[in-house]
Amino acid sequence: MSNSTPANPASVAKSINRSKDAAAAVSSVVEASNPVQGPNNIVAPTQMTGSQAIVRSLEELGVKDVFGLPGGAILPTYDPLMDSTKINHVLVRHEQGAGHAAQGFAMVSGEVGVCIATSGPGATNLVTALADANMDSVPMVAITGQVHSAFIGSDAFQEADIVGITMPITKHAFLVTNAEDIPKTLASAFYLAQTGRPGPVLVDITKDAQQSDMTFSWPPKVDLPGYRVVTRGHNKQLREAAKLIAGATRPVLYVGGGVIKANAHEQLKEFAEYINAPVVTTLTARGAFPDSHEQHVGMPGMHGAVSAVTALQQSDLLITLGARFDDRVTGVLSSFAPNAKVIHADIDPAEISKNRVADVPIVGSLDEIIPQLQEACATRFENEPQQDLSSWWGLLNRLRETYPIGYTETQDGLSAPQHVIQRIGELTGPEGVYVAGVGQHQMWAAQFVKYERPRSWLNSAGLGTMGYSVPAAMGAKVAQPDRVVWAIDGDGCFQMTNQELATCVINNIPIKVAVINNSSLGMVRQWQTLFYDSRYSNTDLNTGHGTARIPDFVKLADAYGCVGLRCERDEDIDATIRKALEINDRPVVIDFVVSADSMVWPMVPSGVSNDEIQIAKGMTPEWEEED
Numbered sequence: 313m314s315n316s317t318p319a320n321p322a323s324v325a326k327s328i329n330r331s332k333d334a335a336a337a338v339s340s341v342v343e344a345s346n347p348v349q350g351p352n353n354i355v356a357p358t359q360m361t362g363s364q365a366i367v368r369s370l371e372e373l374g375v376k377d378v379f380g381l382p383g384g385a386i387l388p389t390y391d392p393l394m395d396s397t398k399i400n401h402v403l404v405r406h407e408q409g410a411g412h413a414a415q416g417f418a419m420v421s422g423e424v425g426v427c428i429a430t431s432g433p434g435a436t437n438l439v440t441a442l443a444d445a446n447m448d449s450v451p452m453v454a455i456t457g458q459v460h461s462a463f464i465g466s467d468a469f470q471e472a473d474i475v476g477i478t479m480p481i482t483k484h485a486f487l488v489t490n491a492e493d494i495p496k497t498l499a500s501a502f503y504l505a506q507t508g509r510p511g512p513v514l515v516d517i518t519k520d521a522q523q524s525d526m527t528f529s530w531p532p533k534v535d536l537p538g539y540r541v542v543t544r545g546h547n548k549q550l551r552e553a554a555k556l557i558a559g560a561t562r563p564v565l566y567v568g569g570g571v572i573k574a575n576a577h578e579q580l581k582e583f584a585e586y587i588n589a590p591v592v593t594t595l596t597a598r599g600a601f602p603d604s605h606e607q608h609v610g611m612p613g614m615h616g617a618v619s620a621v622t623a624l625q626q627s628d629l630l631i632t633l634g635a636r637f638d639d640r641v642t643g644v645l646s647s648f649a650p651n652a653k654v655i656h657a658d659i660d661p662a663e664i665s666k667n668r669v670a671d672v673p674i675v676g677s678l679d680e681i682i683p684q685l686q687e688a689c690a691t692r693f694e695n696e697p698q699q700d701l702s703s704w705w706g707l708l709n710r711l712r713e714t715y716p717i718g719y720t721e722t723q724d725g726l727s728a729p730q731h732v733i734q735r736i737g738e739l740t741g742p743e744g745v746y747v748a749g750v751g752q753h754q755m756w757a758a759q760f761v762k763y764e765r766p767r768s769w770l771n772s773a774g775l776g777t778m779g780y781s782v783p784a785a786m787g788a789k790v791a792q793p794d795r796v797v798w799a800i801d802g803d804g805c806f807q808m809t810n811q812e813l814a815t816c817v818i819n820n821i822p823i824k825v826a827v828i829n830n831s832s833l834g835m836v837r838q839w840q841t842l843f844y845d846s847r848y849s850n851t852d853l854n855t856g857h858g859t860a861r862i863p864d865f866v867k868l869a870d871a872y873g874c875v876g877l878r879c880e881r882d883e884d885i886d887a888t889i890r891k892a893l894e895i896n897d898r899p900v901v902i903d904f905v906v907s908a909d910s911m912v913w914p915m916v917p918s919g920v921s922n923d924e925i926q927i928a929k930g931m932t933p934e935w936e937e938e939d
Contacts, residue, residue: 347503347536348534349374349424355368358529359526361526362525365528366389366517368530373499376398376399377402378401378426379428380455381429381430384430384457402786403815403819407429407434407435410429411438411442412784415450416786417787418452420791427455430470431470431474434456434470435516436474439481444772446511449511449569449573450511453512456516458518458519460519462520481512483505483510483511483512484501485515486500486513487516488521491526494517495528500534500536508660542661544684545676551692554688554692556671557629557689558693563631564630565601567633569773570659570678572597572600573634574677579678581602585607586690589701590609592608594613594641595613599766602765603764609708614640615912616914621916622708623708624641624649625649625650627652632654633682636663638667642668642922645668656670657674657681658678659677661673715933719913720928726857726880726908728906729752735886737762739890742762744798745798746800748770749779749800749802750802751802751805751834751836752835753805772784778805778808781809786815786823797823799823801827802827802830802833803828803830804833813901816899817899822898822899825874832853872899889902
């Protein structure tokens with residue numbers, strides 16, 4: 313392979329069409345950035361195979377870590393991958409683990425995560441992770457091998473139409489049958505994954521394309537007709553938004569995960585302080601605004617804080633930034649924030665007015681829009697001072713004081729899972745990374761760990777994927793090896809992907825796993841308790857206190873070469889966590905045996921208005937008349 317020399321970024325950028333199109337109708341500026349990611353080296357034309365071109369393209373794109381599992385159709389690429397001195401390949405034990413690891417890597421680093429799999433079942437094992445990344449806007453590129461192009465459509469061995477399968481659950485999917493197309497396709501995939509609304513992109517490459525000879529050069533010419541990223545908000549819309557903000561007496565900053573994706577947390581903090589509005593952070597936005605900040609009133613949603621849910625319900629203006637009016641936040645949509653005007657800013661125009669009609673739509677990147685919005689407010693306030701918000705803050709402060717997030721002691725003598733998770737957060741601190749599975753433990757981790765910075769909280773929010781936590785934590789630890797990374801998992805979720813502990817041990821990825829072991833599928837059990845007369849149909853897992861303990865998580869950890877610990881008493885919680893924090897040469901798995909009767913509160917039952925939020929079974933807040 314030839315040597316590389318730095319290119320002039322300006323000359324490379326000419327490869328993208330800078331003309332404005334219909335997108336200009338919703339924004340004053342359409343930014344045309346360099347479509348080729350990476351250090352922008354120039355590689356003179358060099359002969360190589362398609363598989364060598366895959367590896368070289370990844371190197372030129374700046375990729376340093378990939379997660380994958382070889383198989384027949386991708387085997388030609390694994391041979392030159394062995395010779396790469398720039399790419400660290402992490403051999404997973406299941407392709408789903410590769411996908412979630414790529415997600416975890418991307419979510420903590422902000423870079424594109426990469427996973428590799430073979431054709432057929434290897435590729436289909438990535439489907440869940442791709443759907444998960446698509447729902448949560450995670451930048452990720454999945455490279456899959458495909459059978460020889462001549463065999464496509466013949467039901468060849470390990471053939472699956474992975475492009476057809478994944479088109480609805482990816483930002484885009486490519487099929488490459490010509491080796492010459494590999495560099496530009498991979499460059500396009502990375503550009504699509506990382507720009508605009510981030511998301512997963514699949515690149516399926518036939519075996520003959522990998523084996524064929526081709527002429528490699530870099531950078532390739534990337535042409536994506538119709539793909540234009542709107543970054544700056546339209547000035548007229550910004551002025552209209554400032555007008556609404558100036559006149560609002562009960563404004564709320566409704567902050568979604570898009571703020572983190574846009575790296576706009578600092579701009580958010582400055583703007584929030586400028587207009588003195590309360591801030592709620594959704595499940596994907598935890599850490600976008602510091603929990604300790606006096607303007608943070610909590611997480612909204614089905615298991616959100618009373619203060620946050622009420623702030624949205626009783627507001628007269630929702631300043632919505634990078635959120636999508638998800639059903640878990642809105643409850644019954646028709647009853648959500650009934651008296652509120654809506655400002656909705658998002659990088660994805662398809663999200664605006666999709667669920668709730670926006671009075672002021674603003675399309676663009678939040679790292680640009682928020683400062684623009686602040687500037688527009690400053691201009692507006694010169695002639696129309698902002699309304700007095702003291703009464704609004706008085707109400708919200710009373711709600712925070714009266715209905716804080718808390719829990720009751722258990723009645724069965726076992727530990728409260730909320731206390732366990734709270735102590736993990738307090739003893740580890742805000743510089744740690746916390747990765748949850750799905751269910752009760754996920755909600756408790758969102759509620760009881762204090763998040764002070766972005767990219768410290770990872771979870772499967774939109775898809776709700778059991779098995780997400782361990783491999784995503786593995787990917788996060790690869791991306792940021794100097795941080796403490798906790799996988800806070802349930803005993804059900806943990807059994808779906810714990811084989812990746814072998815990957816962690818062999819590759820020296822010392823994550824810490826807290827199994828919140830209530831011996832059941834906890835969230836399903838909670839619903840059975842509340843809505844199915846405590847008929848526990850197929851939710852007992854027999855992993856916890858007084859059961860057969862199948863499997864025994866401590867023995868399982870030992871079998872994988874991890875440190876296995878068990879904690880069954882409140883007085884041992886702190887010592888057990890501290891012991892785990894002291895071990896950094898291998899993964900640690902802690903079996904926290906907790907009460908099966910603990911529930912996640914507050915709760916808005918499915919199918920009702922957020923006004924019917926419950927703080928315990930059958931108990932709703934007592935609203936003051938002025939509320």
